Amino acid sequence: MSKNDQCFQRNAQSVASHRCEVAEHRWVNARYKYLRLAAEADLAGATRPGQFYQLRCPGTDALQPFLLRPMSVYGTGPEAGSIEFLYNVTGVGTRALAALEQGGHMEIVGPLGNTFGFEPGFRHVMVVARGVGLATMAPLVRQAAAAGVRITAILSARRPEDLMSEQFLRGAEAGLHCVYDSDGSASVESVEALLRRLLDADAPDALYTCGSHRLLMLLQRLLADYPQVRGEVAMEQRMACGMGVCLSCVRMFDREGDKQFLRVCREGPVFPIREVVGEVEFG
C-alpha cells in the first residue's frame, strides 16, 4: 500500500456527500440509463478518470436500498458541478435509481478511488471494454483524445445493439474494433488473435480494460509477451464505505512478489493487470 505523508493513500483533496439535482436522466438502450447530475461543488475539477462516486439511490415503495452504490464517473463538465453516470439497471438500487425523475434530488459521495496511470507523453493507448467497463473508461478516452494520444478501442458486447460505441467515444477519434458474442467474434480465441495482431502491429504505451473478468485474464496472459506495455484494469467488489475504512472490498493482488489483500475502493479501483490474482470467487 503506497504511503504519503498523510500515512495513507490520499485519492482526493476532500470527500463529501453532495446533494445534486437530476439534470438529465434517460435510457440509452434497453438496459442502460444515462444520468447527469448538477451539484454545487466543483466536481468536474475534483474528479479524475477512473474515479467513482457512491450513489444514494432514493428508495421507492417497493425498493429500499440501504447501502450506497459505487458508480464510475462517466463524464464531468462542462459546468463545474456537472457529473455524468452510465449504469446498468439490475438490482434493488439501480432499479430504484432508474425511477428518479428529472428535477428530483439525490446525494452522491466522492470522489473516490484512484485514477488510471495515464501520462500525457503517451503516443498510443489501447482500451478494451465490455458492459459497464465502458462507463469507467470513457473519461480516460476523453483524456487521451484531449492530449492528442492515439486511441485503439476494442469494444465487446453481446449483440450489436448492446454496444454503445458512440456513448464510449463521445466523438473522440479511435481505431475501433467491435466484437460480439452473437457472431462469435467476442470469443476468447478471436479476441486473442485480434489483440495479438494489434499489439504486434503497433504496441501501445498502455492498455486499459474494464468490464470483463474473462478479458482481464486474457490480457494478463497476453501482456506477459509484451513486457513494455503497461496494463491497467478497473476492478469491482462489494462495498460499504467506499473510502477504505470498512475493509469489505478486498481482493488479493501480487505486488512485487508479495501477495496481499488490497481495497478495491482505495488502492483501486485501478490496478496493474499483472498484479491481479485470478482468484476463485468466494461466497
Next chain:
Amino acid sequence: MSKNDQCFQRNAQSVASHRCEVAEHRWVNARYKYLRLAAEADLAGATRPGQFYQLRCPGTDALQPFLLRPMSVYGTGPEAGSIEFLYNVTGVGTRALAALEQGGHMEIVGPLGNTFGFEPGFRHVMVVARGVGLATMAPLVRQAAAAGVRITAILSARRPEDLMSEQFLRGAEAGLHCVYDSDGSASVESVEALLRRLLDADAPDALYTCGSHRLLMLLQRLLADYPQVRGEVAMEQRMACGMGVCLSCVRMFDREGDKQFLRVCREGPVFPIREVVGEVEFG
C-alpha cells in the same frame, strides 16, 4: 361491541390497498395541504362520511415512515376513483407526504372505520370543528346539505388565517360562527355561552364534533342539559393496522353503564359524545 352475522362489526364491503396517482396536491395555508388522489376502484361509492383511509406516505432520504397514517376522507368524487384528504403537515409521515409531487403515486388502504349517525330525516344539525376536525366533518356537511338539512357550524381556530371555513363548507350553506384564540372568542366560557344560545334558540337533531378534546369535554357537559340532541365525536388514537386487528388504538368508553375498551379504528372513529370517558392521557 356490536355484532352482526359476520361476528364482527363490518364497516366496508371490502378493504384493500389501492395504488393511486396524485391528481392534485397543494398548500391550503401555512400548515395544511390538500391532496386529491385518483384510484382505479370506486372509492367514492365505497366511502361514507367519517370514514378514513390509512396512507402509505412515501419515504424521502431524510424521512422514512414505516406505519401507515390514518387520515379522514375530506371528500370523494365526482369521478368514482377520486378521493380527497386535507392534512396538517407535522411529523415524519406528513412531512414526507408533503414532498410527494403531482403525477407521483402512493398507496392507501381503506375504507376504514364507521360513519356518522346521520339520518336524512334530520331537520337541523350542528357541527363544531377545530383543526383537522374540519377535514373529518366536511363530508358530513356535504351529506347534510345534499339532504336539505339545515346546518349550523361553529369553527374554532387559533387565528382567522387558520380557519379554513371555505374549505369546510365547500359551498354548502350554513349558519357560520367563527371563534378564535387570538381574540378570546374560542375560550371555553365564550364557546359555552355561544353554544347554549344556539341550542336554546334552535336545538339540532344532532351535534357533531371533531378536532379538540377541550371542545369535546365541553359538549359532553352541555349535552347533559339537552337530552334530545344526539351527539357524536370522531376520535383519534395511535394506530397500526387500522382494521381492528392489532388492538393498539383502544380508548375507554362507557357504553350503557359498562366501561369498556373500544377500538377507535373499528368501533369508531365516530362515538357517541356521551360515551366518551374523559380519560387521562397515558404515556
Next chain:
Amino acid sequence: MADLSVHVGALALRNPVMPASGCFAIEYSEALDFGRLGALVIKSVSPACRAGNPTPRVAETRGGMLNSIGIPSKGLAHYRRDVLPAYTGHGTPVVVSISADTVDEFAQAVAEMSLPEVAVIEANISCPNLEADGMAFAMTPETTYQVVSAIRRRTRHPFWAKLTPNASQIAAVAKAAEEAGADALVMGNTVLGMAIDVRTRKPRLGNVMGGLSGPAIKPIALRMVHQCHRAVRIPIVGCGGIASAEDAIEFMLAGASAVQVGTASFLDPGAMQKIIDGLATYCEDTGVERLRELTGAVELDRHLSDRWLRFAQQSG
C-alpha cells in the same frame, strides 16, 4: 401451477403462509379470503383476564415497529364462546395461541383448548414467566423444557412452541423444546426494544419497552431459523419481518417449513394473499415443482472457509 402445499409435522397446509398471532383477526375477512390461507392463527389468549398495556401501544422505528399491546384477554370461556367460532368455518386449519403466567396455568390452558375444531395449539412461551421473575419461558433451555414438557403431558393435540429471539442460546432452547415434546417450533417473536421521543423525553410506548417487529428484524429471525434447523429435527415455522414472497422463500431456504406474516399485514391487509401469489410465480420462474422442497435448501459451501484460509494464507 406449482404445488405450494407443505407439511408442518402431520399437519398438511395448502400453502405455507399463515398470519402471526396478534397480527390477524376476523376483521381481515374484509380484505382476504380465509379459505386461501395456509392456516389461521388467532391472537394469543390467556386464562387470566387482562386489560392489556397502557396506550400508546405502538410506535414506529426504521423498517419496523414497536408494540406493547400485551395480551388483553377475557379468559378462555369467553374466547371459546365468542372468539374461536368465527375462525373455524373456513376450511382452513385454526391455530390457537396461548399465553400464561405459570407452568401449570400454561399446561391447564392448553389442555382446555385442545378442542376438535382446533388444529394446532401454539404456545407463546415468549411471554413472561411469573415464576421466573417475569423472564420469558423461552429465554433459557431449562424453563423451556419445564413448560413444554408440562404442556405435552396435558395434550395430544399438535402443539408448537413459539420461541423468542431475545434468547441468546437459541439452538439449546430449540433442542429443549424438541426434547420436551413440541411438535414444531415457531421462530420467532418480537425483539425487545425501546424508543424515546426527544421532544417530550418520554418513552414512545406507554409500557416503556416493547417488541420490535417488521423487516428490521428479518436478518435476526432468519439466522435463528437457520440455527434451529441445524439443531432440531422437528419442523420450524419461520416468523419475523416477512413481507414478500422472496422473504418467505428466504425463510424456507434457511429451514422453515411454513411462515407467519405479522406486521406486513398492517401495511397492506392483502399482503398474505400477495405473498401466496408471489410464491407461485417464484416457483414458475425458477422451475420449482414442489415448494416444500425448498425447506433447508440453502446452498452452504462447507469447504469455503478452508478454501478461503488456504487462499488467504498466500498473503504476507
Next chain:
Amino acid sequence: MADLSVHVGALALRNPVMPASGCFAIEYSEALDFGRLGALVIKSVSPACRAGNPTPRVAETRGGMLNSIGIPSKGLAHYRRDVLPAYTGHGTPVVVSISADTVDEFAQAVAEMSLPEVAVIEANISCPNLEADGMAFAMTPETTYQVVSAIRRRTRHPFWAKLTPNASQIAAVAKAAEEAGADALVMGNTVLGMAIDVRTRKPRLGNVMGGLSGPAIKPIALRMVHQCHRAVRIPIVGCGGIASAEDAIEFMLAGASAVQVGTASFLDPGAMQKIIDGLATYCEDTGVERLRELTGAVELDRHLSDRWLRFAQQSG
C-alpha cells in the same frame, strides 16, 4: 452556544460523538476534521495475525447491513508502528480497540497497548472466546467477569468493555463487567443475522452469518443502554444505529454519556460532524445548556402502570 462536553468516567471529551470501531479509519480525514470529534476509536486489532473472512463481506438489509469482515490483523507490533501513530496527533483522545481469542491473550494485549498516547482501551469482548467454543466473552456474566477482571489486573489505563446485544441477560452482563473493574461500557456491537439470495440460494455473506448494524437495530441497542443504565453506575457509551443528532440524544436520554457512530458514516462520511452540529442546534432549540445533563434524563412515569391498572379495572 451550548456546552457539548461530556465525561466518560475521568475522561473529558469535547463532545459525545465518536466513531464505532471498524467503521472509522485514517481515510476519513478526507471528509472530517479529526480535531472536532469527541474521540477517535480505531478498528479492533488482535494479537494473532488474521486475514479476515471470505468475501462477500457485506450485504444490505432493510434499514441496515450485515458484515462479516472479521478482524483482519497484522499483530500488535505492526499496529503500534504502522497504524496507531496516524491517530495520535489530532488533539483528540484515541481509543484502541482490542480483540483476542482467550482470556490471557486479551489481558496481555491490553497490557501491551496501555501506552501513554492511548487514552482508552476498548475491549471488544463481543468477539468469540475460543475457550468457550467460540461463544463471545460477553454472552454470559461469568465469561464477562473472567475476561474483564483479567484485563483489569493487567492495566491501569481507562478501559471500556464493549458488550454484545446478542446476550440475553444484558443487565447481569453489565454488572459483571462493572464488578470486574471496567471503567465504562460500550453498548453495543452488532446483532447476529443472516441473509440468503433467493436466486442463487446462497448466503449473501461468504461467512454465512454476520453482524447486523444500522438504524434497524437502534431500538434494540437503545433498550439495552437503558437496561445497563439501570443496572450499573459506570458510564455507558451508546452504540447501534445512530445516524442523526436526535438518535444521539435518544441514547443519552436512555443513559449514555457518549455515543459511537458506525454504519451511518458509510452512508455519509461527514455524518459525525453533522451529528455534532445537530446536537448544538438541539440544545439551542430546546434551551439545554449542558448537553451532559441529558444522560439518563428520560422521563419515566413510575406510577403510570398503577394508574393504568386502576383505570383499566373500571372496564368489565
